[in-house]
Structures are given as C-alpha cells and as structure tokens.
Amino acid sequence: MRLPKFEHLQPESLEEALELLAEHGEQAKVIAGGTELLVSMKHGLLAPSYLVNLKEIPELNFIAYDGEGGLRIGALTKLATLIGSPVIQESFAVLSRAASLVAAPPLQQMGTLAGNLCLDTRCLYYNQSRFWRQARPRCYKTGGDTCHVVKGGNRCLAAYQGDVAPALIALGASVKIAKKGADRIVPLADLYTGKGERPLALQADEVLVEVQVAAEAARWGGDYQKLRYRGAMDFPLVGVAAVVSRDGLDTIARASLVLTAVSTAPILAEEAGRLLQGQELTDELVAQAAGAAYEVARPVNNIGSNPSYRRKMVRVLTKRAIRNAWVRE
Amino acid sequence: MAEHTLVGHRVPRIDSLDKATGQARYTADLTLPRMLYGKVLRSPHAHARILNIDASKAERLRGVKAVVTGRDTAGVRWGVFRYTRDQQLLTGDKVRYIGEDVAAVAAEDEETAMEALELIEVDYEVLPAVFGPLEAMQEGAPQIHDHAENNINIHVPIEVGDVEKGFKKSYHVREDRFVDSEYTYCQTEPYAVLVNCDLSGNLEIWTPNASPHTKAKALSNLLEMPLTKVKVRRICTGGAFGGRSDIFPGEFIAALMALKAARPVKLVYTREESFTSVRQAHSMIVDLKTGVRKDGTLLANEIKVIMDGGAYSSTGPIATSVPFLVWEETYRLPNVRFNGYRVYTNKPVRGMYRCHGRAFLGGLGMQLDMIAEELGIDPVEMRLRNALRTGDTQATGSKIISCGLSEALQQAAEKSGWKEKRGKLPFGKGIGMGANGMMVGFPMGIRGGSSAMIKFNEDGGATLISGVVDTGSGNDSMVVQIAADVLGLKMEDVNLVSADSEITPLDQGAYSQAAAFVSANAAMAAAIDAREQILNIASDMLDATVEELGLRDGYVYMKERPERNIWMGKAIRKALMDDTPIMGRGSYMPKIDQTREWVSNPKGQQAGTFSFGAVVAEVEVDAETGQVRVSNVTGAHDCGFAINPMAVEGQLEGSVASGGVGATLLEEHYWDGGQMLNASMLEYKVPLSVDMPQITPIIVESMDPEGPFGAKEAGLWGSMNMFQAIGNAIYDAVGVWIKDFPITPDKVLAALEERNRD
Numbered sequence A: 001m002r003l004p005k006f007e008h009l010q011p012e013s014l015e016e017a018l019e020l021l022a023e024h025g026e027q028a029k030v031i032a033g034g035t036e037l038l039v040s041m042k043h044g045l046l047a048p049s050y051l052v053n054l055k056e057i058p059e060l061n062f063i064a065y066d067g068e069g070g071l072r073i074g075a076l077t078k079l080a081t082l083i084g085s086p087v088i089q090e091s092f093a094v095l096s097r098a099a100s101l102v103a104a105p106p107l108q109q110m111g112t113l114a115g116n117l118c119l120d121t122r123c124l125y126y127n128q129s130r131f132w133r134q135a136r137p138r139c140y141k142t143g144g145d146t147c148h149v150v151k152g153g154n155r156c157l158a159a160y161q162g163d164v165a166p167a168l169i170a171l172g173a174s175v176k177i178a179k180k181g182a183d184r185i186v187p188l189a190d191l192y193t194g195k196g197e198r199p200l201a202l203q204a205d206e207v208l209v210e211v212q213v214a215a216e217a218a219r220w221g222g223d224y225q226k227l228r229y230r231g232a233m234d235f236p237l238v239g240v241a242a243v244v245s246r247d248g249l250d251t252i253a254r255a256s257l258v259l260t261a262v263s264t265a266p267i268l269a270e271e272a273g274r275l276l277q278g279q280e281l282t283d284e285l286v287a288q289a290a291g292a293a294y295e296v297a298r299p300v301n302n303i304g305s306n307p308s309y310r311r312k313m314v315r316v317l318t319k320r321a322i323r324n325a326w327v328r329e
Numbered sequence B: 001m002a003e004h005t006l007v008g009h010r011v012p013r014i015d016s017l018d019k020a021t022g023q024a025r026y027t028a029d030l031t032l033p034r035m036l037y038g039k040v041l042r043s044p045h046a047h048a049r050i051l052n053i054d055a056s057k058a059e060r061l062r063g064v065k066a067v068v069t070g071r072d073t074a075g076v077r078w079g080v081f082r083y084t085r086d087q088q089l090l091t092g093d094k095v096r097y098i099g100e101d102v103a104a105v106a107a108e109d110e111e112t113a114m115e116a117l118e119l120i121e122v123d124y125e126v127l128p129a130v131f132g133p134l135e136a137m138q139e140g141a142p143q144i145h146d147h148a149e150n151n152i153n154i155h156v157p158i159e160v161g162d163v164e165k166g167f168k169k170s171y172h173v174r175e176d177r178f179v180d181s182e183y184t185y186c187q188t189e190p191y192a193v194l195v196n197c198d199l200s201g202n203l204e205i206w207t208p209n210a211s212p213h214t215k216a217k218a219l220s221n222l223l224e225m226p227l228t229k230v231k232v233r234r235i236c237t238g239g240a241f242g243g244r245s246d247i248f249p250g251e252f253i254a255a256l257m258a259l260k261a262a263r264p265v266k267l268v269y270t271r272e273e274s275f276t277s278v279r280q281a282h283s284m285i286v287d288l289k290t291g292v293r294k295d296g297t298l299l300a301n302e303i304k305v306i307m308d309g310g311a312y313s314s315t316g317p318i319a320t321s322v323p324f325l326v327w328e329e330t331y332r333l334p335n336v337r338f339n340g341y342r343v344y345t346n347k348p349v350r351g352m353y354r355c356h357g358r359a360f361l362g363g364l365g366m367q368l369d370m371i372a373e374e375l376g377i378d379p380v381e382m383r384l385r386n387a388l389r390t391g392d393t394q395a396t397g398s399k400i401i402s403c404g405l406s407e408a409l410q411q412a413a414e415k416s417g418w419k420e421k422r423g424k425l426p427f428g429k430g431i432g433m434g435a436n437g438m439m440v441g442f443p444m445g446i447r448g449g450s451s452a453m454i455k456f457n458e459d460g461g462a463t464l465i466s467g468v469v470d471t472g473s474g475n476d477s478m479v480v481q482i483a484a485d486v487l488g489l490k491m492e493d494v495n496l497v498s499a500d501s502e503i504t505p506l507d508q509g510a511y512s513q514a515a516a517f518v519s520a521n522a523a524m525a526a527a528i529d530a531r532e533q534i535l536n537i538a539s540d541m542l543d544a545t546v547e548e549l550g551l552r553d554g555y556v557y558m559k560e561r562p563e564r565n566i567w568m569g570k571a572i573r574k575a576l577m578d579d580t581p582i583m584g585r586g587s588y589m590p591k592i593d594q595t596r597e598w599v600s601n602p603k604g605q606q607a608g609t610f611s612f613g614a615v616v617a618e619v620e621v622d623a624e625t626g627q628v629r630v631s632n633v634t635g636a637h638d639c640g641f642a643i644n645p646m647a648v649e650g651q652l653e654g655s656v657a658s659g660g661v662g663a664t665l666l667e668e669h670y671w672d673g674g675q676m677l678n679a680s681m682l683e684y685k686v687p688l689s690v691d692m693p694q695i696t697p698i699i700v701e702s703m704d705p706e707g708p709f710g711a712k713e714a715g716l717w718g719s720m721n722m723f724q725a726i727g728n729a730i731y732d733a734v735g736v737w738i739k740d741f742p743i744t745p746d747k748v749l750a751a752l753e754e755r756n757r758d
C-alpha cells in the first residue's frame, strides 16, 4: 500500500508548529510517532495535504515529577521512555503497566504518549483499504448514513481502543492543549466525545502538549488488565484500569475504574467506584463492583472476538484489577 | 555413520547468512530496465455478472502501457486437473468472489497504475450469493458454476472392508461432529511476480513458487507458448506452506501485460490481496463415527467431510482426499467409508495447506481420546494399539516400508513425563497427545521424479544442478550437504543451481513432502555417479583399485595409506585431457502406483514412503477467561534419518507455531458474507514469539530403505497432530471437549459455563 502525497513540515518549536496548524487548519494533521496515522493514510482514511511533524520539538519531550506539582509528561514522550521511567514505575505503576501492554516493543519505541491518547476509534469495517471499503456503502464514520455493525443503528459505535487513556483517567489526569495564542487545561476524560465518528474534542489547529497527574496520585495503588488473544501486538479487546487509595488499614478511601475497548470512548465506571468507596474489600464487594462495571460496558461486534464474551471479560478483568491495585496500594 | 563428515551432522544452512542479513533477494526486490508496475482491478462483489468493461479511459492515461481484461483471455481456463478447469484467470463473464481479478494495468509507476484502475468502468449485475457449504448444497441455492449442481465441486468416495459389519461387531461406537474455520498461509513474503519477455518469444518469470516446472508447464498451456520458451527462474521464496503450489492469476496477468507492452512487468500484492486473492485453506465440517473393540482396536470408521472450496477448484481433488489419507496413513483401518465433498461458495479460492484440516485429523485424534476415556484406556495405549507398523498395508493399499510411529509415541510419552502428569495435574493444567502419518511423494506423472547433474571446475569445486525447490525450509542446503559429503568436499566448495525450469532437470517440486526423499535421492545418486568416475581416474593415477580409495577434504587417498593421495582437481583435469570429463548424473522416481487417481481410482501405492510423528502438548487454561497457553511441547518424529538434525528441529518449531498454537488456538477468519474482515497481520492472529511454548524435539530414525541415507521428511511434523494434542490437553486441564476450531477463549469459556450449568 502507498501513502498519498503530502507535504512534510518540520517545525522546531511549539510556537512554530501552532503557527503552521493555524495556517493550514483542516488540511493539516499532526504527526508524532506515525504508528497509527501512517497506517490510516495508507488505507486512504485520511489524506491531509500537510503533515506537521512534532519530533524535532524538544520542549514536548520530558518527564518531570515533584512532590508538590505532581507528574508532568510531555506529549512527545515515547512510550518506551515512559515505561522505563523509574518514577512512573514506582509511583504510577498503573501507567507504566498500561503503556507496557501497548502493541509491542518496536512500536513502543516509535509511538508517543499523545499519539496514543489521540488514537482514532477503530472498527473492522473502517480500518480497511480503500478497495475493501468500496465493496459496501459508506458508513457514518466515512460520511455515509448507515452502520454495518449495528444494522439500523443511528450513529457510529467504533471502539476506542487506546490502552493508556484508561490508566491516566483513573489517575485523574488532565491534559494541556495549546493552539496559536491560547492554552487550556482539561480533564483527560473530557478529551473524548463518545462519538465514534469524531472521538476527540480537539480542533484541527490544537496540539496536546502535556499530561498532568496530581501529586497525591503517587500514593494510590493501581493496575491495568488487558485482554488480547496474543501475548503482544494486539489492541485490547477489553481493558480495565483500577486505581484505589486506602483509608487506614482496611478501608477503601477512593476507587476509580476505567474501561477501554468496550465503547466509543474510555468509560469511567462510576457506580463501580462508588460501591467500593468507604468499604472494606471483600470478595462479594469486588464481585458487585465488577458487576457494575459490566453494566456500563457496551461492546459491539466490530473489533474481533464476540461482544458478549468481551462484556463478560469486563467482569473478570475488573475483579483482577481491583485485587491487584489493592495489593499495590 | 562415522564415515560421514557432513550428513547426519548439525550444519548451518547455506542460505542462513544471506537471509539473516537481508541480502537474500525475493521477487519484489528485483528490478529490470524499463520495468512496468502492474496493479489488478478486483471484484467488489461476491457474485455478479459482468455486463460491460470499459477500459478506454485507463488506456488513454499517460504512463499506462498495457491494460488487460477478460476480453483478452476469453475461454482460457485453469484447473490443476483436466477435469477441474473452472477458473478463468482473468474473468470475463462473471465474478465469483470478492477480490477476484477483473482487469489489470501496467504503467510506468505504481501511482499511475493505481490511478488507471480507478478509470476502468465495470458494469455488474449483482447476483445472489452463498457463503457456506451447507447452504450452497441446498436445493434452490444460487448456482455458482453452470456445470456444478448443488454446487458440489468434487466428491471423493472411498470404501474399504465391510463397514456395517464392523460397527455391528464393535463394543463401543461414538459419533461426533467437528468444525473448523478457514485459515490463510501468511507467508512472510506477500505474493509477487516479475515477467520479462524478449523479441524472440522467450518469457522469463520470477515468482515465489513450489515448482518452477509445474508453473512453466501451466503457463505455456495458458499462454499457448512452447514450454521451451517459458522459463521460470530461481528465486528466494519467503515461505510456502502449500500456498505457492497452484497457478495463480497474478503470473498469468503479469505475463499477458508483459507480452502486450513488450516490457518487463512486476506485480506485487498487498498483504490484503495475499489474504484474499491467492489461496486460503479450506474450512470444513466433519462427521465421524468410530467403532472399536473393548480393547480399543479400531473396527469401523465412517467419515463424512464437507469442505468449503470457495469459488474455484484449485487443488480440490487432492484437498478433498487428504482428510481420509492422513487417517489411513496413521492407523490400521479394517473397515472404513469416506465421503468427501468439496463445495463451491462465493468465497476466495481454497488450496492445500500444511496443517490441512484441524477438523478431521484434530477431530479424529480427539475422538480417539474420548473413546479411550470411555473404555478406561490410556490415550498412548490406544494409539499404540492401532498404530501402523513396518510391513503393514494401509486401507487403500499402500505398503509401509518403514515406520517409527510406536517408537515416536513411546518416546514422546516418556520424555514429557506423560505417566506422571496425565490426569494428575491440578485443575487448569493438562497434557494431551496427538499422532499422525504423512505421505512422502505422491503420484505426479512425469513430474513426480527428480534428476540431478554434477559438473566440476578445475579448482576441484563442483556445481550441483538439481531441480530441488526450496521454499524456505532448507532443501537447497540439504542437497549441497549430501553432494559435498559423498564427494568429500566442503559445503562451500559445492555450488548449487536449482529450481530453474530452463536450466535444471525436472523435479516434483516442494509438494507432498518429497524434497528429501525424491530430490535429495537424485542428488545423492548424481554425487555417487561422479564419485565413481573420479575414483576410476584416480585409481589409474594412484595405481590402486577403486575399492582401496576414499575421498576426503578434496583429496583422493588410499584408505590404508592416506599419505598416498592426489588432489581431486588433478583427477578432474586428467579427465578433461582424456576427453572423459566427469559429469555425475542421477535420478529418482518414487515407487508409486501411477494409475492411482484422487477421485476415480483411490487405490494402490499412494506414496514412496510415509513419515510418522507424535506430540505431547501441555497447556494452562485460565478458567475465568477461557484463555489457553501452550506451555510445553514434546514432539517425536520419524523422519527416517536426520540429514541435518538442526533443520529437522527447526521444522518442528515452525509446526508448533503455525499448526499448533496458531491453527489450534488463534487463527480464524471473520466474515461478513463474502467479505473477509480481518485480512491483515494485525487482525488475523498468527502467533508471535511470546506465544510459543518450550519445545523438546525428539528425532526417531527408522532408516527408510528407499530414502537417501534412510531419510523421509520433516516438513509436516507437528503441524498435523498439534490440534489433537492441544484439544486433548484442554480436556485434561478443565474437562471440556471443544469440537469447534480454532479453540478461542470464548469457546472454552462457553463450554465451561455449559458444563457448570449441567
């Protein structure tokens, strides 16, 4: 497969990058590691006239932690760097674990944190070559008015399958987003629209510049559980991130559970977290929380395996994630 | 074997360095001056009539040098057998699957070719389509080919003994249905072809292949060109697994365009095209009825297999017979009835596959275990009781001239700790066994044998010219190793010219596991012939008898007085001066009943010999997720004799990956009608290195009386019996039989839930 023609722009500062994006608007696309974007371009899903490459912008590539300001990670940080970071391994284990389960080591060497967070939603009817897609009418995600997965459905239910977002959302992370002349900081959870067609609340001229996690999160225990058929490479069929904090010896102060790959966005299983809060951890309680997570999962038949099996696995993985997170706390 | 310096030793393959360093060149790496780039326009419909094709706009596009459509080839049909010629390699009237070749373009560059494809207008009348073999066989189903009623493409009936009586006499009878989805080969190298033509009417073709001679013959027929002018050249092939055996539209189309443009044309498929538009392996539904005596002895078998053949015949008659053959090649079957049906559907074309048919051999091997359990017999015992032995005759009449099956079963059981583990591991862990027999060299008429020549250079080095085909498994290295050993040379002193339909003699190709048994036999004979000639000349020069002489390290020496020797180069030069140049010549034709035919006469000696194997797999099952991990595999294989033990072991490792972990647990196609949803290396789950178990290979040597140095084959060990072993191990681990392959986690979980409900 061949890449469509485009112009490659290589800004050397964030300011310059934002300038270029402001200038080219919808015709431009940001490229970081390119591990997702270039595949989509080869499939003819995107054909930007300009690629604005962030790789020569040193200010986007850093990991900083201090006891007060918390953790800040530059958008362009490679997943491999993030996984290898001692402070993240020690104090934000859920994050390094989730990142270490992304794809496989070669892709972690190329893939960046922001690229991962900004993944498009996926569907077996969408992530296909142009020829493949020509065999059937356009669906909602490609500008048509039908869905091949949910017959009679009225919107796109392509799955968000990123591994890292659930871990960061469970840690309560925020992201800093910049465009020419303006910055904003929003909870990471708000980056996701829940719309399969356009999953990100990000304008064409905006760049995600850093991820922030509050210092208190360093004391919480966390775990990420991922279901995939092979020991590497595969996107999650289900992913569950759990983060818990203790009150005294046996009581759960706060719990946060976030699911991935079972909806159009990472979903916070609020009820599951609420059930755990202020309680002592028992098998029964874990099962209840897992049941609540199961309730909010909405897998459909569009990313492989079968959806009812995947939904059941939300229960199993949630239990395991809570147990492991608790032990690590 | 003490006298052998190379044969039987662990030697690095001659191609390892090139391949490991990326120096080896495959078809897609080649370029020729003035070469054009081809692209194929494919059908987006599973079943449709072509009303009109208008390629005029594409023809006018700047940079386009040739456009071909079905109109250029009307009436040209391909089929492996005379009675299976049902595929127009560029279809003119109808398309029968999504991805079928409709038209093609050759242009100055790939972008232009792609642009031109978009300019070709095809009017289709969409027809009702059918996607499953059972539906396709029903009355009123859309008929895919005019000649095939109920869409039945091939029916192979075989009956031996008195099946009814066998069942009547049986102490215990069991019936099961096993089903299996299709697989794709996923060779590392996607399909590619390069064709060159000249003004004297010569055609040269480079394409990954299992037999240059078969390809050349087919193309000469299809293009109506003399065989002598069609030259399929040697090229590195990046994996085959049965998927390079047939003739494909790509080489025909590239040749048509090269002839039309009078320029070289290269066509390289995408991974998606390699999935859908070359070959896939059959899915199947297998009904098995087995009757046994109280002691487990097989008395009767009734087997019905329905295979989804896709849109065209391909190797259909062979594929439809194999389910039966691999069963009779393993066990003594006194009374057996087989009905194999291959059915047309509007899916991609199905061909041969190295682990062809999880559902039949996997099913049969699992059913044996079920019966064993019901009768209270150990599965190893059960197999030993029924295993073929040297001197036996198979159900349809093939003699077994060497057989190490019992030894393989015993050794695999012993080395894996079977006795200590079977039925004794904690819940979630299990161990299971599988066994198989395999034909080596099958009837292929004049192309069923191999011949070889050896010539010498004045520096004492030699060049072996053999038709042997190496699709990646090491056959080239094997013939060089043998020739060097026989001639007392180092492997690096023997050049190999191989697999070129013009230069090298006929050879059966990398089919039917025959390279060691047939091609290497011919190479060995040529080397022995040359050796005799050298010794004859040297006996004059050394004033000794031929019997007194040996060959080693490039010298002819007297065995009793090694200090009396001459350099081999001297003997070679003397032979040249005497006008009796040394030219070794050898051939081998397996002793097969050439009147045997897949459908019309499935009787008589089927193959030159048979190999046998047993594996033991250990699994860990996560009962909450249904995920299965294969932790250990112990495989014992009767390869006759291991010419290069390292290569034999490497073949087991490959088998465990593709036939075992992949085919049994992971690999499946997702479909929506006739459209494959996971035609990519990301979504089609070929196992990764992290998914591989610990492997303990055991080589069993039955020293075949016909094979070179006693060798048979090693290419299929493991890939045919891993399904049974894993399926049986899962039962041992968690107590459920999964009869639906691949055994994905959702199926394991569903079976566990059902059992808990009962």
Ligand SMILES: Cc1cc2nc3c(=O)[nH]c(=O)nc-3n(C[C@H](O)[C@H](O)[C@H](O)COP(=O)(O)OP(=O)(O)OC[C@H]3O[C@@H](n4cnc5c(N)ncnc54)[C@H](O)[C@@H]3O)c2cc1C
Residues within 6 Å of the ligand: A029, A030, A031, A032, A033, A034, A035, A036, A037, A038, A039, A054, A075, A076, A079, A101, A102, A103, A104, A107, A110, A111, A112, A113, A114, A115, A116, A117, A118, A119, A120, A161, A162, A163, A164, A206, A207, A208, A209, A233, A234, A235, A236, B682
């Ligand atoms: C075979 C394979 C397997 C994979 N498996 C997994 C997996 O298991 N789990 C998983 O999570 N991912 C997986 N991926 C997806 C991908 O490789 C990773 O998510 C990776 O981290 C993406 O990062 P990147 O830098 O390469 O992104 P890119 O491809 O460069 O970009 C991805 C998207 O993010 C946008 N983007 C990038 N940086 C910014 C920024 N700073 N601001 C705004 N937008 C930005 C791009 O415009 C693009 O739309 C897989 C990919 C492949 C090819």
Ligand code: SF4
Residues within 6 Å of the ligand: A122, A123, A124, A125, A126, A139, A140, A141, A142, A146, A147, A148, A149, A150, A155, A156, A157, A158, A196, A302
């Ligand atoms: S979920 Fe439906 S609308 Fe969305 S990409 Fe898949 S087929 Fe298209």
